[in-house]
Amino acid sequence: MLEIPREIVDAVIAQAQDGFPLEVCGIMGGTGNRVASRYPMTNTDASNEHFMMDPKEQFAVVKAMRAAGEEMLVIYHSHPESPARPSQEDIRLALTPNVYHLIVSLENREVPVAKAFRISAGVVEAVEIETI
Template structure:
């Protein structure tokens, strides 16, 4: 189960809506080894695509250096789907960081209601997990 605060959910959804119809992407980092997400970091989708995302490599390097200095790690990798439901695509599965990373997908598709779902990618397959939202 992934535990997020309402403000973290709100930040992810706001970022997804701001970037729509392009896919938004980002991270929620936390103390290494804790599985406790603490800081939302919106990333630039260098692909500027409606169907896939790629982190800006310069920004990614800066964020990874900052995490190393702070002793933090990516807990959640999030992105949006602007034209489909919140379910991992083949491209999403290829972007897995580690089996421990939570992958949150937000659907901003006008054909569906706002959908926020979380998955772990195990052996190349998405396994959905519950999201518990706390204050």
């Protein structure tokens, strides 16, 4: 189970809505399975079908998380027009070990859906999200 503060979930959904129709992305830090911080990132691909994080931003975020005593827990992104499940590209590019992947679907913009997964060696496992 992944624990995420309600205000962070709300902020990710707002970021996805604000970035529509493009995918948005970011990183969440914390310890264990509890998220404590959110770092919105630039989707350098500026695409509605995939995302790529800016390496310089990633480096700065990793430094900030280390300074806060946190580790990278979640990589998140939005699916502006498709369900909250990993695409084949998401699965293929899930190369960071031991992180959760959170996907926010805006397929129905009035009712955004956020779901979390573990992806390892091409295997996708759904993970329950508890908002705290």
